Amino acid sequence: MSSDLSNLRNIGIVAHIDAGKTTTTERILFYTGKIHKHGDVHDGNTTTDFMVQERERGITIQSAAISCEWKGKSINIIDTPGHVDFTMEVERSLRVLDGAVCVFCAVGGVQPQSETVWRQADRYNVPRLAFVNKMDRMGADFARVVEELKNKLKANAVPIELPIGKEESFAGVIDLLKMKAITFDEASDGKNFTVGEIPAELKEEAELARSALVEEVANLDEGVMEAYLEKGDLTEEEMRPAIRRQVVAGKMVPVLCGTSLRDKGVQPLLDAICDYLPSPEDRPPVSATDLKSGDKVERKQNAGELLTALVFKISTDPYVGRLFFTRVYGGVLKKGANAYNPRTKKRERIMKIVRLFADAQQEVDELKAGDIGAVVGLKECTTGDTLCSEMKPCYLERITAPQPVMFMAIEPKSSADKEKLVDSMKALAAEDPTCQFREDEETGQTILSGMGELHLEILVDRLKREFKCAANTGKPMVSYLETITKESETSFTFDRELGGKRHAVGLRLSVKPLERGKGREIVLSREFRNQVTDKHLLECVEQGIADGISTGVLARFPMVDLCVECHEAQIVDPEVSDEVAFRSAAMMGFREAAEKAGAEFLEPIMKLEITTPPESVGEVLGDLNSRRGTIMDMEQRGDMQIVHAKVPLAKLFGYSTAIRSLTKGRASYSMEPDMFELAPKAVREEILCA
Numbered sequence: 001m002s003s004d005l006s007n008l009r010n011i012g013i014v015a016h017i018d019a020g021k022t023t024t025t026e027r028i029l030f031y032t033g034k035i036h037k038h039g040d041v042h043d044g045n046t047t048t049d050f051m052v053q054e055r056e057r058g059i060t061i062q063s064a065a066i067s068c069e070w071k072g073k074s075i076n077i078i079d080t081p082g083h084v085d086f087t088m089e090v091e092r093s094l095r096v097l098d099g100a101v102c103v104f105c106a107v108g109g110v111q112p113q114s115e116t117v118w119r120q121a122d123r124y125n126v127p128r129l130a131f132v133n134k135m136d137r138m139g140a141d142f143a144r145v146v147e148e149l150k151n152k153l154k155a156n157a158v159p160i161e162l163p164i165g166k167e168e169s170f171a172g173v174i175d176l177l178k179m180k181a182i183t184f185d186e187a188s189d190g191k192n193f194t195v196g197e198i199p200a201e202l203k204e205e206a207e208l209a210r211s212a213l214v215e216e217v218a219n220l221d222e223g224v225m226e227a228y229l230e231k232g233d234l235t236e237e238e239m240r241p242a243i244r245r246q247v248v249a250g251k252m253v254p255v256l257c258g259t260s261l262r263d264k265g266v267q268p269l270l271d272a273i274c275d276y277l278p279s280p281e282d283r284p285p286v287s288a289t290d291l292k293s294g295d296k297v298e299r300k301q302n303a304g305e306l307l308t309a310l311v312f313k314i315s316t317d318p319y320v321g322r323l324f325f326t327r328v329y330g331g332v333l334k335k336g337a338n339a340y341n342p343r344t345k346k347r348e349r350i351m352k353i354v355r356l357f358a359d360a361q362q363e364v365d366e367l368k369a370g371d372i373g374a375v376v377g378l379k380e381c382t383t384g385d386t387l388c389s390e391m392k393p394c395y396l397e398r399i400t401a402p403q404p405v406m407f408m409a410i411e412p413k414s415s416a417d418k419e420k421l422v423d424s425m426k427a428l429a430a431e432d433p434t435c436q437f438r439e440d441e442e443t444g445q446t447i448l449s450g451m452g453e454l455h456l457e458i459l460v461d462r463l464k465r466e467f468k469c470a471a472n473t474g475k476p477m478v479s480y481l482e483t484i485t486k487e488s489e490t491s492f493t494f495d496r497e498l499g500g501k502r503h504a505v506g507l508r509l510s511v512k513p514l515e516r517g518k519g520r521e522i523v524l525s526r527e528f529r530n531q532v533t534d535k536h537l538l539e540c541v542e543q544g545i546a547d548g549i550s551t552g553v554l555a556r557f558p559m560v561d562l563c564v565e566c567h568e569a570q571i572v573d574p575e576v577s578d579e580v581a582f583r584s585a586a587m588m589g590f591r592e593a594a595e596k597a598g599a600e601f602l603e604p605i606m607k608l609e610i611t612t613p614p615e616s617v618g619e620v621l622g623d624l625n626s627r628r629g630t631i632m633d634m635e636q637r638g639d640m641q642i643v644h645a646k647v648p649l650a651k652l653f654g655y656s657t658a659i660r661s662l663t664k665g666r667a668s669y670s671m672e673p674d675m676f677e678l679a680p681k682a683v684r685e686e687i688l689c690a
Contacts, residue, residue, distance in 0.1 A: 012078045015103035016113035020133040024260040025079040032068035065356040073274040088434045096327035099277030100128040106140035110148040132257040135170045139638045160254040176210045177236045190263025247276045280370030286329040288394040291342045305330030306389040323374040333367045339387035342395040351377030401433035404449035405604040409474035424467035478650045482552040482559045485598035487512040492589030503581035506570030514561045521563040540579045544586025602676040610643040612667035619662045627651035
C-alpha cells in the first residue's frame with residue numbers, strides 16, 4: 001500500500017447552522033497557506049461559499065470540496081451546509097468521507113441539526129473530532145458542551161484541550177498531551193502563537209483533566225494499559241497513537257476548543273485532524289455487490305484493486321459543464337479510459353478529471369484509491385452511480401435521499417419557455433435528489449417539491465439566475481404522504497381494447513401496513529413467478545404497482561409504509577395478456593386494494609428547539625399549543641429558556657415572524673424534520689376539500 005495513502009485525510013466539516021463551519025474551513029485554508037487572506041461569512045467573501053445565494057444570505061447551501069496540506073499530510077475538506085433544508089448535502093458528503101470535524105457552538109451546545117449530522121455520521125461509521133467553537137462569545141461554556149455531547153449524543157467525548165479564559169478573556173488553549181499553554185497573537189490573525197507554561201490558576205484543573213484523559217485512553221487501549229499500570233501515567237508519544245486507534249475504531253471523540261472568527265485554536269485542530277482522523281487505508285474495505293452473482297464483495301482501498309468509484313454529487317459549472325463529484329475506493333480512474341456503469345450497463349468515457357478548489361478546478365490525469373475529485377463529460381450518470389471495471393462489475397450502495405416535505409406549483413412566464421423550464425428543472429433534479437418535479441395529470445400543473453420554504457426559494461432563484469428561466473410560482477404547500485391502516489385483498493381483471501387491440505389479464509393482490517418509517521415493499525410470490533416466467537412481464541407488474549404507490553389513492557400524494565404482494569395471475573391468452581395488460585392491471589388492482597385498506601394521510605412533523613427569554617415562555621407555549629404542537633421538555637441554558645417541541649409542518653408557515661412578534665425579537669428557533677404521523681380527521685377533510 002502506498003505511503004501516500006497514509007498521508008491522506010478526507011474529512012468533512014459538519015454542524016448545526018451558524019456554529020461556524022465555513023469560518024473554521026476558511027481559517028484552515030489560511031493557516032495551511034492555501035489562501036493568503038481569509039474572508040468572513042458576514043462579508044460574503046469566503047472561499048467555500050461561492051454561490052451568489054450563499055453570499056447574499058450568509059449560509060452554506062451546497063457542500064464545497066477543497067484541498068490543502070499541513071505538516072506533510074494532504075487534506076481533502078468538504079464544507080457542508082447546516083440548514084435543515086440542505087441535509088442531503090451532508091448525507092452524501094459523509095457517505096464518502098473517512099472522518100469528520102463536528103463543530104459545536106460554545107453557547108448553543110448540541111442543537112437539533114447537531115443531532116441530525118451526528119446520526120448521519122453514526123450511520124456511515126465516520127470517526128470524528130469535536131471542536132467547540134465561539135469560545136469568545138458571552139455565555140460560552142466548554143464543560144457544559146462536553147456534558148451535552150455525552151448525554152444528548154451518547155458520545156465518549158474526552159477533552160484533549162482546556163480553554164484559557166472564556167468569553168471576552170478567551171486567549172488560547174491548554175494542550176493536555178504536552179501539558180503546555182498555547183496562546184495566539186491577534187495582530188498576526190492567529191498565525192503566530194506562543195507555547196508556554198500553563199497559568200498557575202489553571203494548573204490544578206489541567207492536571208485533573210489530563211489524569212482523566214490518560215485513564216480513559218488506558219481503559220480503552222490495551223496497547224498502553226501495561227505502561228499505565230506500571231507508571232500510573234502515559235507519555236505524549238504513548239498517548240497519541242493510542243488515541244488515534246480509538247478514534248478510528250469509533251470508541252472515542254477527542255474534544256478541542258477555540259474561536260475561528262477570532263483566529264484562536266485552529267492550528268491545534270489541524271494537528272488533531274492529521275494525528276487522529278483516519279487515512280483511507282485505516283478504513284475497512286468497502287462493501288459492494290457483484291453485478292452478475294449478486295454476492296457481496298469487498299474492495300480494499302488501494303490502487304492495485306479493480307476500479308471501484310462512487311459518483312456522490314453532480315453540479316453544473318458555467319464553464320466546463322456538469323461536474324460529477326467522485327470518490328475512488330479501489331483502483332485508478334484515468335483520463336481517456338473507459339469506466340463501466342452497472343446501473344445503465346454501459347461504458348462511460350472519462351473525458352476530463354479535475355481536482356476541486358471550491359469553484360475552481362485543476363486538471364489532472366488520474367484519481368487514485370482514496371482520492372476525491374470530479375469527472376467531466378459523463379453521459380448517463382446520476383447521483384449514487386458506481387463507476388467500476390467491466391471485467392468484474394460491481395455496484396456500491398446508493399445514497400438515499402429524504403422524502404421532500406413541501407411543494408409548490410411552478411409555470412414559465414411565457415408558453416415559449418415551457419421546454420426550457422422542464423430542461424432546467426431536470427438539471428436541478430440531477431444535481432439535487434431532494435429536488436423533484438412532476439406534472440399533475442388532473443390539473444396539468446408542474447409541481448416542484450423540496451425540503452422546505454428556503455430550499456424551494458433557492459431552487460426558483462437558481463432557475464432565474466443560473467438557467468435564465470424566470471417562472472411564476474404558487475405559494476409553498478406541505479407535501480403529505482398517504483398510507484394504509486389495515487390489510488386487504490382484491491382480484492382485479494383488466495380487459496380493454498386500446499388502439500384496436502385487446503389487452504386482458506387478471507391479478508390477485510394484497511396490501512398490508514408496515515411499521516412507520518419502513519418505506520415500501522413490492523413482493524411477487526413464488527406461485528406468481530411460477531405462473532409468469534417472462535422477466536419483462538414481471539418488471540411490468542412491479543412498475544405498475546410502483547406507479548400506483550407514487551400517485552396514491554386519496555389526493556395523489558405518494559404512499560409509504562405498506563407492503564404489496566402479487567399472488568396469482570389469470571392469463572387470458574399470451575397475445576392479449578401482454579405488457580400493457582399486466583402493467584395496467586397491477587396499477588389499477590393496487591389502487592382498488594389500497595382504497596379498501598383504510599387509506600389515510602401522513603403529515604410531516606418537525607422537531608423545534610426554541611431559545612426564549614424566561615418572561616416570554618408563556619406566550620411561546622400558548623402559541624405552540626395553537627399550532628397543534630406537543631411540548632417535549634424544557635431546560636435552562638444560561639439566562640435563556642430552551643423549549644423542545646414537535647409541531648406539524650403545516651402549522652409552521654411564517655413562524656419566524658410570529659416568534660419575533662411574541663418575544664419582541666429576542667427569541668430564536670431551529671427546526672428539523674422528525675417523522676411522519678397520521679393526520680387528524682380535520683386535516684384529512686381539509687386536504688380532500690382543497
